[in-house]
Amino acid sequence: MILITAPLAAIGSTTLSALALIGRMGIFVGQILSHLVRPPFYVREFGQALVQIGWLSLPVVGLTALFTGGALALQIYAGGSRFNAEAVVPSIVAIGMVRELGPVLGGLMVAGRVAAAIAAEIGTMKVTEQIDALTTLSTNPMKYLTVPRVLAATLSLPILVLVGDVIGIYGGFLVGTSRLGFNPVTYMENTVDFLEVWDVTSGLVKGAVFGFIVATMGCYHGMNSGKGAQGVGRATTNAVVSASILILAANYLLTGVFFST
Amino acid sequence: MIALTDVHKSFGSKQVLRGVDLSVARGESLVIIGGSGTGKSVLLKCILGLVRHDAGTITLEGQDVTEGDRDAFLARFGMLFQGGALFDSLTVWQNVAFRLLRGSLKRPKAEAREIAIEKLRRVGLTPDVADLYPAELSGGMQKRVGLARAIAAEPDVIFFDEPTTGLDPIMAGVINALIREIVVEMGATAMTITHDMSSVRAIADRVAMIHDGVVKWEGPVAEMDSAPNPYLRQFISGSAEGPIEAVR
Structure with missing residues (x-):
């Protein structure tokens, strides 16, 4: 009998844990959204978060985009040459960057840098009773720590994605004109002619969603960090892993919504 | 000013507070002593609402601490955390x-x-x-x-969570003296958690000893050394022999 009930109990227990986690995250997101529209607003903390999340992520996102754009140009050229379609390199690089690679790689790079940093910072604050101290000083930790970070990430990610798009296309341009023999003027004309406004804006919307995910996961796991160095370490890992998976899942869903015909 | 009646708190299956009854008058300095893990910090956190108690009532000047304007309530408190925070x-x-x-x-x-x-x-x-x-x-x-x-x-009320932990005896003495001076000067009500008996003697008007989630002894600091309570005697003497198990 136990051979039958034990696996069922394990499935039930896992399902309940997963549902409880989804519920806790849902409540956490609800609290963030409710605090977003209610004063007080911590402008200084928001400004600091913008610098930390947006400005300081620029080098990482820029370099990622530059190399990705270059590699994409090489891949499309090599693949396209099999059926004499090398000329599509500029347009495919541009569309690939702005629709998919810019937002997804930008989101993943920021997840690695920012979600980890947020979870480690807030987790350490929790372990050293700084979160309790905030409460005793009549300051809501959700409002003071979470809302500025989530808002800053949601607003700065689209800008990072836009910068990444430009640098990525430029990476493709550099490789296309220096190694693949494209004429610079023709390359730019092909890039601009085939790119539509919605290609760019859909990528920016994705960037905003990914920014929200990154900061929310960092804050959630930091706020729920276990005790000691091990607890903070686990919170940091969980923040990066969950943000990365959610970004990829959200990207699939958004791509389906935006581009399915 | 602060009154706790039959306060219970558990974390999972672990019962930390099992019916604490305690009161502190306005302007009084109460020091809570007890071994590690006996629920002293949890007690302070329950009063502040950082941890929600499972049963019993906690009141500040007759008003239940779980009701009313939370910001106004917290504005009346100051707290010194163990690690500074x-x-x-x-x-x-x-x-x-x-x-x-x-x-x-x-x-x-x-x-x-x-x-x-x-x-x-x-x-x-x-x-x-x-x-x-x-x-x-x-x-x-x-x-x-x-x-x-x-x-x-x-603030009207100040909590001190292990104010001298990690300090050398001279610095501990300085902090104890400062706490006493400031509490008297401000006329504030103070609750202090400590293991340090020199802090107890320097800071307290009254002492309460917690063990196993309940108050085992409570009285003026002047009566502490002569009280026959076996838990208190063992704690003050630092002996391994007595009703408090050395290995917990």
């Missing part, structure tokens, strides 16, 4: 003036800084530490900054 990203004066820079007690920045420097002076720190970050201070200085932050908004 200073905010790493803020300078010393910004830590001390934290409450004065935001919320209902907000003052202009220059005025808040002036008050912070005055409070730093009160705890024996010179104005030149005001622009340092907490990581640049020694443990004793961090405790003093924590104390300055706790008193910055002139």
Whole structure:
């Protein structure tokens, strides 16, 4: 009998844990959204978060985009040459960057840098009773720590994605004109002619969603960090892993919504 | 002023508080002693609402602490945390003036800084530490900054969680003396948690000993040394023999 009930109990227990986690995250997101529209607003903390999340992520996102754009140009050229379609390199690089690679790689790079940093910072604050101290000083930790970070990430990610798009296309341009023999003027004309406004804006919307995910996961796991160095370490890992998976899942869903015909 | 009646708190299957009855009068300094893990810190956190108690009532001047305006309630409290709990990203004066820079007690920045420097002076720190970050201070200085932050908004009630832990005996004596002076000077009600018997003698008007989640002894500090309570006797003498198990 136990051979039958034990696996069922394990499935039930896992399902309940997963549902409880989804519920806790849902409540956490609800609290963030409710605090977003209610004063007080911590402008200084928001400004600091913008610098930390947006400005300081620029080098990482820029370099990622530059190399990705270059590699994409090489891949499309090599693949396209099999059926004499090398000329599509500029347009495919541009569309690939702005629709998919810019937002997804930008989101993943920021997840690695920012979600980890947020979870480690807030987790350490929790372990050293700084979160309790905030409460005793009549300051809501959700409002003071979470809302500025989530808002800053949601607003700065689209800008990072836009910068990444430009640098990525430029990476493709550099490789296309220096190694693949494209004429610079023709390359730019092909890039601009085939790119539509919605290609760019859909990528920016994705960037905003990914920014929200990154900061929310960092804050959630930091706020729920276990005790000691091990607890903070686990919170940091969980923040990066969950943000990365959610970004990829959200990207699939958004791509389906935006581009399915 | 603060009254706890039959307060219970469990974490999972672990019962931490099993029916605590305790009261502190206005202006009185109560020190709570007891072994590690006996629920002393949880008790303070229950009063502040940082941890929600499972059963029983906690009142501040007759008003249930779980009801009413939370900001107004918290504005009446100051707390010195065990590790200081200073905010790493803020300078010393910004830590001390934290409450004065935001919320209902907000003052202009220059005025808040002036008050912070005055409070730093009160705890024996010179104005030149005001622009340092907490990581640049020694443990004793961090405790003093924590104390300055706790008193910055002139609260009615101050909680001290293990104020002398990690300090050398001389610095511990300085902090004990400061706490006593400040509590008397401000006329504040104080609740202190400590294992340090020299702190108990320096700070307390009354002492309560907690063991196994209940108050085992309570009385004036003057009667502590002559009280026959076996739990209290064992705790004061630091003996391994007695009703408190040495290995818990």
